[in-house]
Amino acid sequence: MSVETIQAQLLQFVNHEILGGGTVGPDDEVVLDGTVDSLGVARLLGFIETEFSIRVPPEDVTIENFRTIATMAGFLYQEDGTETAQ
Amino acid sequence: MSNRSHAYLLPHLIEQAASARPDADALRFRDGSLTYSELYGRACALANGLLEDGMQAGDRVGILLHKGLESAVALYGVMLAGGTDVPLDPFAPTARIEFVLRDCGIQRLVAAERTATTLLTLAEAGLELHTVFGVPDNGALPYRVVPWSAVEPLSQTAPAIATTEQDLCYILYTSGSTGSPKGIMHTHRSALSWAEVAAATYELGPHDVVSNYAPLHFDLSTLDYFAGARAGATTTIIPEEVTKFPASLAGFLADEGLTVFYTVPMALIHLAQPGLLEGRDLDRLRLVLFGGEPMPIKHLRRIMELMPTARFVNVYGPTETNGVTHHPVDAIPSVETEALPIGRPYPNVDALIVDAGFEPVPNGEPGELVVRTPTMMRGYWGRDDLNEHAFHTRTPFGGRPDVYHRTGDLAAMQSDGTIRFLGRKDRQIKSRGNRVELDEVEAVLISHPLVREAAVYAMSDGEGLLEIRAEAIPAGSGVDSGELIRHLRAALPAYAVPSQIVLRDSFPRTSTGKIDRLAMEAEALASGVNR
Numbered sequence: 001m002s003v004e005t006i007q008a009q010l011l012q013f014v015n016h017e018i019l020g021g022g023t024v025g026p027d028d029e030v031v032l033d034g035t036v037d038s039l040g041v042a043r044l045l046g047f048i049e050t051e052f053s054i055r056v057p058p059e060d061v062t063i064e065n066f067r068t069i070a071t072m073a074g075f076l077y078q079e080d081g082t083e084t085a086q
Numbered sequence: 087m088s089n090r091s092h093a094y095l096l097p098h099l100i101e102q103a104a105s106a107r108p109d110a111d112a113l114r115f116r117d118g119s120l121t122y123s124e125l126y127g128r129a130c131a132l133a134n135g136l137l138e139d140g141m142q143a144g145d146r147v148g149i150l151l152h153k154g155l156e157s158a159v160a161l162y163g164v165m166l167a168g169g170t171d172v173p174l175d176p177f178a179p180t181a182r183i184e185f186v187l188r189d190c191g192i193q194r195l196v197a198a199e200r201t202a203t204t205l206l207t208l209a210e211a212g213l214e215l216h217t218v219f220g221v222p223d224n225g226a227l228p229y230r231v232v233p234w235s236a237v238e239p240l241s242q243t244a245p246a247i248a249t250t251e252q253d254l255c256y257i258l259y260t261s262g263s264t265g266s267p268k269g270i271m272h273t274h275r276s277a278l279s280w281a282e283v284a285a286a287t288y289e290l291g292p293h294d295v296v297s298n299y300a301p302l303h304f305d306l307s308t309l310d311y312f313a314g315a316r317a318g319a320t321t322t323i324i325p326e327e328v329t330k331f332p333a334s335l336a337g338f339l340a341d342e343g344l345t346v347f348y349t350v351p352m353a354l355i356h357l358a359q360p361g362l363l364e365g366r367d368l369d370r371l372r373l374v375l376f377g378g379e380p381m382p383i384k385h386l387r388r389i390m391e392l393m394p395t396a397r398f399v400n401v402y403g404p405t406e407t408n409g410v411t412h413h414p415v416d417a418i419p420s421v422e423t424e425a426l427p428i429g430r431p432y433p434n435v436d437a438l439i440v441d442a443g444f445e446p447v448p449n450g451e452p453g454e455l456v457v458r459t460p461t462m463m464r465g466y467w468g469r470d471d472l473n474e475h476a477f478h479t480r481t482p483f484g485g486r487p488d489v490y491h492r493t494g495d496l497a498a499m500q501s502d503g504t505i506r507f508l509g510r511k512d513r514q515i516k517s518r519g520n521r522v523e524l525d526e527v528e529a530v531l532i533s534h535p536l537v538r539e540a541a542v543y544a545m546s547d548g549e550g551l552l553e554i555r556a557e558a559i560p561a562g563s564g565v566d567s568g569e570l571i572r573h574l575r576a577a578l579p580a581y582a583v584p585s586q587i588v589l590r591d592s593f594p595r596t597s598t599g600k601i602d603r604l605a606m607e608a609e610a611l612a613s614g615v616n617r
Contacts, residue, residue: 017585020571031327034177037580038330038352039518058359062333 001080006052007073013047014040014069026070031063041066054079094251095274097162099281099315100126101244107292107318114342115155115323122318125158127242132163132219134240135232136194139217143168143247146190146257150174150183150197150204153301153323156220156234158311160196161256161302165274168247171256172269173302176200178579180207182267186259187213190269190467196220251275257467258305258405261522261582263512265529269467270305270405279460280408281312283432287412288346288373288399290317295370296346297339298323299353305405306378306519309348319346332356340366346373347396350519351381352551358388369395377401379516380507382550383423390418402428402507404493405521406476408461410435411505427504428497435459437505438490439497444478447498452508455497456490463491515544517552520581524554530577531556531587536565541593542584543603545610555610556584559593 007026014030015022018040030036036044041061049055054076056065065075090098090105100112100122108123120128136147147164149171151157157173164171172190174183176198183204186192193216197205205218205227215229223231251274262268290296296314298321300306314321322342328334336357339347354376357363374389374396381400390398397416403409413429431437438446439453447453456478465473479487496508513524524542531540538561544552558570570587594605 016568020568020575031330034326034580037177039581039585041330043585057361058356059333059361061331063327063331066331 001052001077003073003077006076006080007069009051010044010047010069010072010076013044013051017047018043024069026073027068029068031066044072048076052076052080093278093316095165095249096255096277096281096312097126097129097166097244099278099312100129100162103315103318110292110318111320112315113155113158113321113323115153116325118155120155120158125162128159128238129162129166130242130244131237131240132159132196133166133245134243135219135237136164136167136169137245138240139194139230139232141167141169141194143249144170144253145194146170146172146192148172148174148187148192148195148197149302150176150195150201151220151302152176152198152200153298153326154198155323156196156198157302157323158321160220161311164196165249165255166244166247168249168253170254170271171302173256173258175301175303175579176204179576180204180211181577182579184208184211184213185266186269187215189259189266190257193217194219202226249274251278254464258303260405261514261526263514263523263525263529265526265533268469268472271464271467272408273464276408276461276463277308277312278316279434280308281316283434283461284309284313284409285316287432288313288375290314290319290346292318294319294345295343296321297342297344297348299329299347299349300519301326304520305408306348306350308408309375329353332359333362336362336366339371340368343370345370346375347371348375348377348401350378351376351385352379352518354381354389355385355549355551358385358392363392368393371396374398375401377403378519378521379551381426383419383421383426385550386415386426387418387421390415400426400428403461404495406463407457407459407491407493410437410455410457410459410461410493413504425506427500428507429504431505432459435461436488436490439499439505444480449499449501452496452498454511455493455495455505457493458488458490515552515554517544517554517581520579522554522582527554527556527574527578527582527584530574531558531570534565534570534573536561537570539593539601541601541603541606543607545607554582554584555588555607556586557588557590557593557606559591560589565589 104122104126109121111119112122112125113120147169149160196219217230219232222233255274257269257271259267259269296319298310310321328338400413402411411429411431413427436458438456441447478490481487494511498506528542537558539559542556547553567587574583594602596602
């Protein structure tokens with residue numbers, strides 16, 4: 001899966017499912033600005049697991065990896081690649 | 087600076103600490119810090135700025151700030167000017183912030199530059215304010231604007247104000263069952279009593295580094311700020327985003343060398359996930375306090391193993407009363423333990439478990455927990471309808487009335503003298519530590535023009551915590567779950583908004599035709615929505 005596809009699906013989930021029709025962009029700091037709260041983070045992780053079959057280990061659920069939708073997509077793309085390679 | 091021997095107002099705590107240990111850190115946040123002397127000086131300057139601006143004793147001043155050092159300056163500055171703090175949630179919908187500002191007649195705000203959009207929306211909504219402190223004066227707002235740069239040069243001597251310990255020091259707004267938040271009024275005496283009992287009970291001292299997990303509008307923060315100041319300890323404010331990422335929080339606890347961590351069960355449950363705390367240096371952590379909702383035993387066992395140097399204490403007390411009871415967990419509970427008790431009353435607290443006629447029930451029997459304590463609120467702001475039910479006056483001897491607060495919590499006294507929490511008399515719940523009135527969510531949902539009927543209930547998330555579920559019967563077509571979620575998000579804090587709204591044609595009913603929410607909960611459980 002391409003990084004663009006992952007990003008598009010994450011954006012769709014945040015805007016449609018979490019916000020019920022939001023206008024978040026890939027570079028918005030959704031957690032820092034409060035758009036996504038801790039429950040939202042948990043829902044995102046659930047979505048990532050079912051949608052991309054990636055279980056993000058707790059130690060990787062950090063601000064650095066989840067700052068924006070774009071950083072999340074980049075991180076997941078890498079994770080996806082690592083898993084496929086194994 | 088005076089050597090005040092008798093502290094009877096909250097700001098006296100920082101005045102005393104500034105006099106005893108002026109260069110000790112009162113607060114830390116990210117790379118910054120404020121010593122007690124700096125905190126006291128800056129708070130006095132803000133107080134003088136507020137008075138120059140025409141603020142009168144007793145005025146409510148809104149604090150619209152994100153977690154940070156300015157929060158503490160604002161908190162004490164308003165009190166030093168004789169005012170009442172009203173901490174607001176900067177992440178709340180603007181409509182909710184506007185409701186609070188109007189409800190208690192706020193004329194002045196201390197706000198963050200980051201809230202510029204909220205401020206502009208409030209102005210466009212026609213909200214009248216006298217002054218906004220703490221934001222740059224760029225001419226965008228129809229209010230007087232006083233930036234921090236204009237406050238800093240002001241006198242750092244406390245203004246002379248005739249405030250007594252009976253006066254209000256803050257109002258905390260919380261979910262209200264009729265669809266609007268209600269303001270819980272605390273006095274200097276009630277807040278100071280809690281600071282004193284907490285500092286003494288947990289032997290807080292100048293060498294403690296106390297966490298601040300919750301923002302100011304959440305009453306968990308009162309222990310961090312006020313008991314911390316009472317002890318002359320350092321309070322370390324945990325950045326908002328760190329609280330949302332357990333891996334980041336685990337690193338923070340170790341790196342900051344915290345000795346006291348006060349939080350909600352959810353945070354501990356998340357920290358106990360494998361790979362987060364193992365190998366971290368947490369040896370300085372001596373005390374972990376948790377409260378707000380029941381802590382599941384299986385998670386408590388794990389976190390206690392991961393933080394072996396810390397004593398764990400279950401803390402109980404509604405925002406209306408501050409801490410009422412606590413239960414130190416002196417050994418890792420066995421697997422069979424059903425639920426953790428909320429424990430025994432703090433000193434200076436009279437806690438009774440009573441029946442509907444306000445008669446104490448026998449030990450082991452369920453009843454309502456009622457409390458008489460100097461730490462309890464004055465009442466709900468402008469809500470005599472609620473105040474009538476929130477208090478019960480008993481006149482046992484010689485006509486001297488004792489006033490109890492009715493917590494609405496159901497409890498039972500156990501044979502070992504500890505109290506067990508059983509649930510609520512009404513439909514208030516705690517979801518991830520946040521207090522939510524299900525009836526408020528329902529009232530907002532049904533206010534949507536395309537909703538005919540709505541039912542909101544809570545069910546277990548399978549991990550021992552509660553989650554909010556909502557179902558609605560639409561009035562005609564053209565409405566979907568997303569539209570209703572947007573509607574809820576415009577009025578309620580994010581934690582009170584369910585993750586989806588189930589639309590259906592009819593609801594299960596009781597024999598009298600009422601919506602049967604218990605049946606709906608059973609249906610949802612049976613369909614395995616959480617599995």
